[in-house]
Amino acid sequence: MPTFSFDLLDILIILGVGQGILLLFLTVSRFQQKKLAPYYLAALLFTLTWLQLEFLAIRGVVNIPFPWFYGTRLGAWFVVGPLILLYQRALIYPKESFEWRRLQHFTPFILFFLVFPLGFAWKLHPHAINYGILIYLSYPQLDYNFWYYLYLLLFPLQFLHLLYYLWASRKQLKEFTLTRESQYTERERTTVQWLSQLMLGFYVLALLALTFLVLSPWLGLYIRELDFLYVIPMVVLTYLISYRSFQHLTLFQQIDPPNVALAESKNGRKYEKSALTAEKALQLKEQVKEHMQVKKPFLNNELTLRGLAQELAIPPYQLSQLLNEHFKKNFFDFINTYRVEEVIVFMAQEQDRKVSLLEAAFACGFNNKTSFIRYFKKLTGQTPSQYFKAH
Numbered sequence: 001m002p003t004f005s006f007d008l009l010d011i012l013i014i015l016g017v018g019q020g021i022l023l024l025f026l027t028v029s030r031f032q033q034k035k036l037a038p039y040y041l042a043a044l045l046f047t048l049t050w051l052q053l054e055f056l057a058i059r060g061v062v063n064i065p066f067p068w069f070y071g072t073r074l075g076a077w078f079v080v081g082p083l084i085l086l087y088q089r090a091l092i093y094p095k096e097s098f099e100w101r102r103l104q105h106f107t108p109f110i111l112f113f114l115v116f117p118l119g120f121a122w123k124l125h126p127h128a129i130n131y132g133i134l135i136y137l138s139y140p141q142l143d144y145n146f147w148y149y150l151y152l153l154l155f156p157l158q159f160l161h162l163l164y165y166l167w168a169s170r171k172q173l174k175e176f177t178l179t180r181e182s183q184y185t186e187r188e189r190t191t192v193q194w195l196s197q198l199m200l201g202f203y204v205l206a207l208l209a210l211t212f213l214v215l216s217p218w219l220g221l222y223i224r225e226l227d228f229l230y231v232i233p234m235v236v237l238t239y240l241i242s243y244r245s246f247q248h249l250t251l252f253q254q255i256d257p258p259n260v261a262l263a264e265s266k267n268g269r270k271y272e273k274s275a276l277t278a279e280k281a282l283q284l285k286e287q288v289k290e291h292m293q294v295k296k297p298f299l300n301n302e303l304t305l306r307g308l309a310q311e312l313a314i315p316p317y318q319l320s321q322l323l324n325e326h327f328k329k330n331f332f333d334f335i336n337t338y339r340v341e342e343v344i345v346f347m348a349q350e351q352d353r354k355v356s357l358l359e360a361a362f363a364c365g366f367n368n369k370t371s372f373i374r375y376f377k378k379l380t381g382q383t384p385s386q387y388f389k390a391h
Contacts, residue, residue: 013052016235020049023242036098040087041241047079048238055231075113077158081165082106084202088169088195092176108161112154156213159206166199166206173199189332190368194244201240205233276318285326287312288319298338301367305331336375339365343376347388357384 023045054076082105089096173195209230276284297303297311308331309316323334342364347355355363361372361384376384 013056013231013235016238017049017052017056019242020045020052020238023238035094036090037087037094040083040090044080044083044087045238045241047076047083048234051076052231052234052238055227075109075111075116075154075158078109078112078161079106080202081162081169082109084199085165085169085172088173091191091195092173116150156210159209159213162202162206166203169195169199190371197244198241201233201237205230205237208233276321281322281326284312284314284318284322288322288327292338296338296342298335298342298365299363301362301365303335303365308335333375333378335365336371337379339372340376340379343372343384344387357388 085105086102173192177192212227212229215229291312292298295311297308300307305320306316309319312319320331323329323331327334329337339361343357343360343366346360346364347357350360358369358372361369366372366375373383376382376387380387382390
C-alpha cells in the first residue's frame with residue numbers, strides 16, 4: 001500500500017496536482033467529436049500532473065509499489081513539445097482532420113517512455129533510472145556502459161527537444177497571424193495571445209530545467225532542493241492554464257477558418273491586383289463612416305472583418321485595404337476606436353445610474369477587461385478609471 005509523508009513545498013505540489021486533475025475534468029467536459037484541441041490540452045494537462053506526481057513519488061512523499069513508475073520523467077517530457085504544437089494547430093486550423101502521420105512526433109516519447117524502460121531498464125542500477133544524468137555525481141564508482149550514457153544524456157535532451165518544438169510552434173503561430181490578424185474577432189485574438197503565453201511559460205520551464213542541469217555539475221554534487229527550480233514552475237504553469245481557462249472558456253474553441261483570399265501577389269505585396277481605385281476608396285470611406293455611426297456594428301463583440309464587409313456589401317479584401325491605406329488602422333484598432341468613443345458617451349448618459357466601467361465596456365462591444373483597458377489607454381493616453389476621474 002502507498003505511504004505518505006510531506007513538507008510545505010510538497011503541499012504546494014500536491015495542490016498543483018489537484019488543480020491539474022480539476023482542470024482535466026473541465027477539459028474532458030469539452031470533448032466534442034471532430035474537435036481535437038480539447039484532447040490535446042487534456043493530454044498536456046495529464047502529462048504535467050503526472051510529472052508532478054512522479055516527482056512526489058521520487059521524494060518519498062508517496063511510496064508507490066510499482067518500480068517502472070519511478071523515472072518516467074526520463075521520457076515523459078518528449079510528449080510535451082508535440083502536444084503543444086498539435087494543440088495550437090487544432091485551435092487555429094480547426095478544419096484539418098487528424099492525420100496518422102503526425103504520430104511520428106511522438107516517436108521519441110514512445111521509444112524512451114515505453115520501449116527503453118520496459119526493454120532495457122533492467123540493465124541499469126535503480127539509481128540510474130531515478131537520477132538520470134545526475135547519477136555520476138552521487139555514484140561515480142559505477143561501471144558505466146552504453147545504456148548508462150544514454151540515460152545520462154536523456155534528461156537534457158528532453159528539454160532541448162521541448163525548446164525545438166516551442167520554436168516550431170512560435171513559427172507556426174507567427175505565420176498564422178501574418179495572414180489572418182485583421183480577420184479574426186477579439187475573442188479569437190485572445191486565443192492567439194493565450195497560445196503565446198503558454199509557449200512563454202514552457203520556455204521558462206525548459207530554461208530553468210537546463211539551468212538546474214548546469215548548476216548541479218558546477219556545484220559538484222546533487223542537491224535535492226534544486227529540483228524545485230523546475231518543478232515549482234510546473235505547478236505555476238498548471239495554475240496559469242487553469243486560471244486562463246476559467247477566465248476565458250472560449251480558449252477551448254477553435255478559430256473559424258477564413259474563406260477569404262487576400263488580394264496579394266506571390267511576392268507578398270498587398271493589394272497589387274486590387275480593383276479599389278482612389279475615387280472608389282473615397283466613396284467607400286464615407287460609406288463606412290456613415291455605417292459605423294448609424295448602424296453601430298461595433299456593438300457586436302463577435303464582429304469580424306468578413307462580417308462587416310458583408311454588411312457593407314463589399315469584398316473583404318477591399319475593406320481591409322481601405323482600413324489600412326485610408327484609415328491607417330488595422331481592423332481591431334478601427335473597431336475598438338469606435339467602442340472606446342461609445343464607452344465615453346455611454347458613461348455620460350448613464351452617470352446617474354452609476355454603471356460600472358466594465359458594464360459599459362461590455363455594452364459597447366468589448367468582451368474582456370484586458371482589451372478594454374489596453375485600447376482605452378491607447379486612444380486617450382489614460383486608463384478608463386484615470387480618464388473618468390479627470391472628467
